[in-house]
Amino acid sequence: DTAVSQTPKYLVTQMGNDKSIKCEQNLGHDTMYWYKQDSKKFLKIMFSYNNKELIINETVPNRFSPKSPDKAHLNLHINSLELGDSAVYFCASSPTTPGGRGGYTFGSGTRLTVV
């Protein structure tokens, strides 16, 4: 299946721990993103990568560190987790098209709960 897949789907962890979320896309897209969706369903961009290069870092605390080993993978590592990090994290990818016509394809999300 062509898709954006992210793991794990659920993550429950204690404050202060470090965790990682992995994302892979087999759509051949050049650009990948991390979005955070809070409890009010607001979707906010965190990072974008184009061909392994960081393009956007949207004033995210440096406890969050994305890594893109190749253009098909974008992982997110979070250090020293805080209660406020609890949210659903979505990975997404898109083709690089003039005018931005290419829609984003989202992964199924990782529901992170920090206790």
Added chain:
Amino acid sequence: GQSLEQPSEVTAVEGAIVQINCTYQTSGFYGLSWYQQHDGGAPTFLSYNGLDGLEETGRFSSFLSRSDSYGYLLLQELQMKDSASYFCAVRDGDNQGGKLIFGQGTELSVKP
């Protein structure tokens, strides 16, 4: 600042037509998109408007007026499965430099 405004919730009955409006104020504009998200699911791409006018995709249509910084999503012949959140989103830059900025979402409830 950058903001997109859309109603927080809309209720309609099966078979009806519903319109979800979106107004935007962003530093750059490279098109208005719409996404659907069912509870517990991922946002899925519905439509894109780069130029003024109406785009039709089956039961869904989307409209854009750039001079009014306004667009809407029109859902016809509503079905129960259309109950979901709908997000408008503006791309604020071209090619890899842009990102999608989302509205806060409109929760659509379709009643029998």
